[in-house]
Amino acid sequence: MSFNLHSKDIIIAVKNGNHDAYSHLYRTYYDKLCKYIYSLTLDYKQAEDVVQDTLIDIWVKRDKLNINSSLNNYLYRSVYNKFINLSKKNIRKQLLLNELHMEAIVELEGLGEDRKEARLIAIEKIIEQLPPKRKEIFILSKLKNYKYKEIAVMRNVSVSTVESQIRKAMITIRKEMLLLILTGMTIMVFMLIP
Incomplete structure (x- = not known):
């Protein structure tokens, strides 16, 4: 034709x-x-x-x-x-990552070395407990610094699947860390009660 x-x-x-x-x-x-x-x-x-x-x-x-x-x-x-649209999305993502990075630095600076090490070990354990696909995608992105599109090609999934898996991993990590912090605070409060 x-x-x-x-x-x-x-x-x-x-x-x-x-x-x-x-x-x-x-x-x-x-x-x-x-x-x-x-x-x-x-x-x-x-x-x-x-x-x-x-x-x-x-x-x-x-x-x-x-x-x-x-x-x-x-x-x-x-x-x-x-x-x-991609530029706006990248700017928002970078701003969020910068904000999270600054929060982490401020939080870690306020901790003693023992608590920093314990916190890092706790995060590693949480990552290890993620579902296998989510853990792999999270590690490729956050620890090995692959771009979302590269991960999508490597794992034969869509970029939106990569974004979703990383978002879910971050939610799990934050939630579990908050539980650990709250549990630690509760134990400290009970230790202070005569």
């Missing part, structure tokens, strides 16, 4: 699930869109991720495609919006 990029043929074909039309769209626009996003990020890997995610979204959500402008304008606007 021949596609006329100046008409709605390719859009209609993609909406109808035509793999050839989607492949044509991908081949025609991939490099151009990567160069455009690279001009914003100066990181070719990130540019590729943004473009790939956008083009995958188009295929996955093809039945909901509603393009009121030219295909060219739609694609450039889509990758730009994906880039902006």
Whole structure:
């Protein structure tokens, strides 16, 4: 099938699930869109991720495609919006990590060496008790510093699954540590009662 990029043929074909039309769209626009996003990020890997995610979204959500402008304008606007959303998400994530890091430093500075060591051992035990998949993803991210997308590829899961598993691991660790702290405080209170 021949596609006329100046008409709605390719859009209609993609909406109808035509793999050839989607492949044509991908081949025609991939490099151009990567160069455009690279001009914003100066990181070719990130540019590729943004473009790939956008083009995958188009295929996955093809039945909901509603393009009121030219295909060219739609694609450039889509990758730009994906880039902006990713940037906002990364900024929020970095701010949260910075906040958690500062809280941990302040908390550890207030502890004696014995208590710091006990706290670290307790955290290690909690991590060891996480479900195997969650533990592995958490260790890859927080201890081995792999990016979410890298972990997703390595473990053959989606990035959202990686995010979810790390979030659940953090909730478990915080909850268990809070219980340990509260239990320790309760024991100290009972020791003070004559």
